[in-house]
Amino acid sequence: MTTPAATSARAHGRPDPSAAPLTLEEFGELTGAVLGNLEQVIDGKTEAATLALIVLIAEGHLLVEDVPGVGKTTLAKALATSVGCTVSRIQFTPDLLPSDVTGVSIYNQVDHAFEFKRGAVFANIVIADEINRASPKTQSALLECMEEGQVSIDGATHHLEPPFIVVATQNPIEMEGTYALPEAQRDRFMARISMGYPDAAAELSMLHHRETGSPLDRLVPVVDKPRLAAMIETARAIYVSRAVESYVVSIVQATRAHPEFRLGASPRGTLHLVRAAKVLAALNGREFVVPDDIDQLVVPILAHRIVATRRAAGEAGGGGLQAIAAALRGIVAATPVPLARSRTL
Incomplete structure (x- = not known):
């Protein structure tokens, strides 16, 4: 029930x-x-x-x-x-309309009232x-x-x-x-x-x-x-320690100060990165997140949120996605990793 x-x-x-x-x-x-x-x-x-x-x-x-x-x-x-x-x-x-997606209110002549028809x-x-x-x-x-x-x-x-x-x-x-x-x-x-x-x-x-x-x-x-x-x-x-949370925040904040980025990752990106890392930890049979989980997910979780500078985008092509991914890997490599990798972090 x-x-x-x-x-x-x-x-x-x-x-x-x-x-x-x-x-x-x-x-x-x-x-x-x-x-x-x-x-x-x-x-x-x-x-x-x-x-x-x-x-x-x-x-x-x-x-x-x-x-x-x-x-x-x-x-x-x-x-x-x-x-x-x-x-x-x-x-x-x-030619797809917003109402095709969300739905629309249609007047019902029998009941003399508007009736909401759900969209897809x-x-x-x-x-x-x-x-x-x-x-x-x-x-x-x-x-x-x-x-x-x-x-x-x-x-x-x-x-x-x-x-x-x-x-x-x-x-x-x-x-x-x-x-x-x-x-x-x-x-x-x-x-x-x-x-x-x-x-x-x-x-x-x-x-x-x-x-x-x-x-x-x-x-x-x-x-x-x-x-x-x-x-x-x-x-x-799944458990996420304070040290790992600080590690995530350090990576995300570094994207906002990177010279090749015009727009860094948002706070929503921080939340999404931690939530995805929890799932990855569970997939690996662990009850806690380690920095390696974060490292594996940084590019797929953050890259599409970032806007490269015109110079970086022009050099790399494709909207700068290759430059963004390379820069993110550099940020991860330069960010200090918590020493202990256990639930005690």
């Missing part, structure tokens, strides 16, 4: 107190099952699959960016299929396919949804049922017919990953596996919503 406290918590995006944490062994079994599903359809992309799973459990949003045809939408659909939650897909196009965003997992092909106005329809877990229409607030995650795909900004995501939109994504081209062995394996059909058609959910809630609570319970 759902308690009033649980209902209130879900309505405001807080943890569900009725979801008990799992043991790390149970957590590992469930995450292994999801990763197994993802690797059935994404050959040779274990790192991308793991990051997608981390974002899901950390209750973040995922941005998958790369050239057409490398499996961006396939990864998003495989993640959604692996979890027994409600899923919707929005194909972003130049009312689902646990929303696949925003090719998000940067829609106008900035339509892209902005997701801002409130992604940050506050709610939609405000005609003075009324409609809460989105957690877990709520947006998995967005986009083509590089150099591709025709695209609009660059605004900084406020990018900052709401917990992580950005790039699929990249598969190596020769993975591409040969792909040809073999898809001779008789798409692997997506054979996937079945391996985690239901209550188990996903328990996985989320397990990750939330």
Whole structure:
């Protein structure tokens, strides 16, 4: 039976107190099952699959960016299929309207009152396919949804049922017919990953596996919503010491003073980095976060939030992402690491 406290918590995006944490062994079994599903359809992309799973459990949003045809939408659909939650897909196009995303109030002539018709965003997992092909106005329809877990229409607030995650795909900004995501939109994504081209062995394996059909058609959910809630609570319970928190803050603050950055990482980036590190620690079978967890996640969690100077962006190309990633690795290397790597930190 759902308690009033649980209902209130879900309505405001807080943890569900009725979801008990799992043991790390149970957590590992469930995450292994999801990763197994993802690797059935994404050959040779274990790192991308793991990051997608981390974002899901950390209750973040995922941005998958790369050239057409490398499996961006396939990864998003495989993640959604692996979890027994409600899923919707929005194909972003130049003529897509904000009301198509969030919903609209329609006058009911029978009842003589306006009735709210929910948009596609009312689902646990929303696949925003090719998000940067829609106008900035339509892209902005997701801002409130992604940050506050709610939609405000005609003075009324409609809460989105957690877990709520947006998995967005986009083509590089150099591709025709695209609009660059605004900084406020990018900052709401917990992580950005790039699929990249598969190596020769993975591409040969792909040809073999898809001779008789798409692997997506054979996937079945391996985690239901209550188990996903328990996985989320397990990750939330992972311990982060004061020393590791100070280490994270030092890295983030260094991005705001770096000569190659016009805009450093936001405080939201700090929170996202710690939340993702908790999940990574749990995936590694630990009850506490160590600096190595932070180091592994700095680039995918922070790089897309940072704006390079025009000189750095011009030298590196691609909006300066390569320069930003290199500079972030330099910041990590120059930041003093807490000496002890245990729960006593």
